[in-house]
Amino acid sequence: MMTMLATITSPSSTLKSTTTGYLKLHHKFSVSVSQFRHRRRRIHQTLRVFAAASNTSNLVEEFDPEIPVERALTPPSSWYTDYQFHRCELDRVFYGGWQVVGYSDQIKANRDFFTGRLGEVEFVVCRDDEGKIRAFHNVCSHHASILASGSGRKSCFFCPYHGWTYSLNGSLVKATRMTGIENFALNEMGLKPLRVAVWGPFVLLKVTQDKSKKEEDIESDGSVVASEWLGSSVGRLSEGGVDSTFSFICRREYTIDCNWKVFCDNYLDGGYHVPYAHKGLMSGLDLETYSTTLFERVSIQECGGGGSKAGEEEDGFDRLGSQALYAFVYPNFMINRYGPWMDTNLVIPLGPRKCKVVFDYFLDPSLKDDEAFIRRSLEESKRVQMEDVVLCENVQRGLESPAYDKGRYALVEKPMHHFHCLLHQNLKI
Ligand code: FES
Ligand SMILES: [Fe+2]
Numbered sequence: 001m002m003t004m005l006a007t008i009t010s011p012s013s014t015l016k017s018t019t020t021g022y023l024k025l026h027h028k029f030s031v032s033v034s035q036f037r038h039r040r041r042r043i044h045q046t047l048r049v050f051a052a053a054s055n056t057s058n059l060v061e062e063f064d065p066e067i068p069v070e071r072a073l074t075p076p077s078s079w080y081t082d083y084q085f086h087r088c089e090l091d092r093v094f095y096g097g098w099q100v101v102g103y104s105d106q107i108k109a110n111r112d113f114f115t116g117r118l119g120e121v122e123f124v125v126c127r128d129d130e131g132k133i134r135a136f137h138n139v140c141s142h143h144a145s146i147l148a149s150g151s152g153r154k155s156c157f158f159c160p161y162h163g164w165t166y167s168l169n170g171s172l173v174k175a176t177r178m179t180g181i182e183n184f185a186l187n188e189m190g191l192k193p194l195r196v197a198v199w200g201p202f203v204l205l206k207v208t209q210d211k212s213k214k215e216e217d218i219e220s221d222g223s224v225v226a227s228e229w230l231g232s233s234v235g236r237l238s239e240g241g242v243d244s245t246f247s248f249i250c251r252r253e254y255t256i257d258c259n260w261k262v263f264c265d266n267y268l269d270g271g272y273h274v275p276y277a278h279k280g281l282m283s284g285l286d287l288e289t290y291s292t293t294l295f296e297r298v299s300i301q302e303c304g305g306g307g308s309k310a311g312e313e314e315d316g317f318d319r320l321g322s323q324a325l326y327a328f329v330y331p332n333f334m335i336n337r338y339g340p341w342m343d344t345n346l347v348i349p350l351g352p353r354k355c356k357v358v359f360d361y362f363l364d365p366s367l368k369d370d371e372a373f374i375r376r377s378l379e380e381s382k383r384v385q386m387e388d389v390v391l392c393e394n395v396q397r398g399l400e401s402p403a404y405d406k407g408r409y410a411l412v413e414k415p416m417h418h419f420h421c422l423l424h425q426n427l428k429i
Contacts, residue, residue, distance in 0.1 A: 095207035114151035135196035197225035231296035246362035258396035270412030299415035340364035
């Protein structure tokens with residue numbers, strides 16, 4: 001109607017009015033196109049996520065935990081190579097449960113802190129000015145810079161990028177050059193908390209927040225967490241000498257070209273590979289006495305010391321003692337207790353085909369100054385570890401070959417089967 005009127009009154013205004021109408025129409029049309037494209041992109045994204053989830057779900061179901069070990073097939077090689085499967089493991093296995101990230105001596109005094117990375121999660125753990133243990137995402141609220149690095153002692157977290165400063169309880173105390181910025185409140189820009197707990201010598205984190213809990217950034221009750229993390233194995237581990245009386249000696253890290261589960265599988269084969277791959281270690285163990293006990297999320301392998309005097313060598317050197325205990329805590333933590341030593345192995349996934357294993361060595365305090373014993377023990381341990389690295393990298397190459405998909409278990413490999421059943425339970429949708 002408006003256009004008709006314009007046509008009668010003036011040709012130029014007709015043109016103007018028509019152009020305006022066209023522009024309005026074009027604008028409306030182009031908005032619709034961009035909305036359409038945006039929606040189409042979102043639909044494609046959703047479909048991709050859905051397809052990936054359904055693909056992962058198919059892969060998970062390729063392993064049947066109901067089949068007993070005598071008849072079971074191992075999980076398919078795609079569990080060890082597929083990127084979407086790896087993503088799903090990060091979300092469900094690593095972020096959803098308690099994870100060891102360090103040892104309590106690292107945050108012994110107020111203001112001590114350490115940092116680390118789990119999957120894509122950068123974290124910092126500290127003991128604040130009041131002695132409370134806290135953990136946060138180690139990411140600045142301004143432009144996402146990593147905030148703290150390494151470990152040590154600090155009175156606050158100072159961002160190296162633009163100088164924003166956070167207290168050890170995570171609150172933002174200073175935001176530089178923000179005068180004139182509207183709707184900005186310091187108290188809404190603090191660090192994002194993570195759940196943290198200490199059990200014995202171990203510091204644990206949980207990435208996925210439990211919405212029902214308040215004050216998630218404050219230390220959780222260690223004994224409550226231990227029962228969730230270790231189940232009924234707590235007593236057996238304490239009896240076996242896993243406690244916090246040991247002195248920390250050193251940390252060794254190995255990056256291995258294999259999926260994180262290859263390393264765990266190797267640990268969980270009930271000593272099967274020891275006579276073939278660790279001839280040196282074998283002389284210190286009596287494999288006839290090898291036994292395995294399965295708990296809810298923990299498996300404990302035990303073995304007596306070999307040799308004439310319980311593992312002692314001719315010159316009296318005895319790293320392993322009379323009894324060795326190897327505890328695997330699902331999904332990726334191993335506690336090894338032998339002779340005067342306790343060492344822990346933490347297996348961190350770095351991608352479908354790469355992992356890092358962190359060895360922390362703890363020793364009976366009466367021997368902590370015996371440098372010769374420590375050096376020789378660490379050399380032996382390293383030799384065994386390097387033998388395992390070769391085995392694990394060879395297995396990964398075999399898993400990637402078209403010649404292999406699924407294998408079989410030997411009866412001694414029950415702890416490995418238990419591990420795969422737990423993974424299946426954890427990953428099924
Ligand atoms: S990114 Fe931290 S202050 Fe800018
Ligand atoms: Fe080994």
